[in-house]
Amino acid sequence: MENIHIDNFKAAISNSEKAIYLSFLIAVFVWTIAQSQALNDFNLPILGFNVEAKKGVLIVMLLYMALGAQSTYCLKVAKDNMKKINCPYIRSALLMSPSVLNGALPIRILAVVAPFMVLFSAMYMAFAGHVGLSFLVAGIYSIFHFVAASYSIEVK
Numbered sequence: 001m002e003n004i005h006i007d008n009f010k011a012a013i014s015n016s017e018k019a020i021y022l023s024f025l026i027a028v029f030v031w032t033i034a035q036s037q038a039l040n041d042f043n044l045p046i047l048g049f050n051v052e053a054k055k056g057v058l059i060v061m062l063l064y065m066a067l068g069a070q071s072t073y074c075l076k077v078a079k080d081n082m083k084k085i086n087c088p089y090i091r092s093a094l095l096m097s098p099s100v101l102n103g104a105l106p107i108r109i110l111a112v113v114a115p116f117m118v119l120f121s122a123m124y125m126a127f128a129g130h131v132g133l134s135f136l137v138a139g140i141y142s143i144f145h146f147v148a149a150s151y152s153i154e155v156k
Contacts, residue, residue, distance in 0.1 A: 002085055009081040009094055013101050013155075016074035016148070020100075020111055023067040023145065026060055027118035033057065034122040061141050064115070068144030071112065075101070075151035082155060095156060105153065112149040116142035 078101075085091050095102050100111040116138055123134035139146075 005081040005084045012074040012078035016071045019067040019071040023115040026064045027115040031122035034125040072144045072148040079154050108152045
């Protein structure tokens, strides 16, 4: 029975890590848009039609939030499965697997919160240096990333 929990733990950590990496890429994309300070319509390469820039950024930001929710869910699943593994040697071995989310506590928290920091920087540029508004907007879009960070702390 423990094998199921072991496999579920591995899959949850892997999926959460992918969601965090994609969130970081989206935050960098938004940062690049904010850096250019030119919101023109752009073509979606896969779909082949133009999107108004503001709507496109909104769609990207909603995807950023969805990835944060995915990461949160996966880390909760990982935490729940880890609790069901009774053998301390197996638990220890799982936590030594090569993953940012299995590393030292500061590294895990940094990995989960890094997309927020990049997004905050993008909002700071987009809102012409208004720190409060930048923090509020980046914080709202990153709420699931913060919850994921709390689950990341509880995984060990």
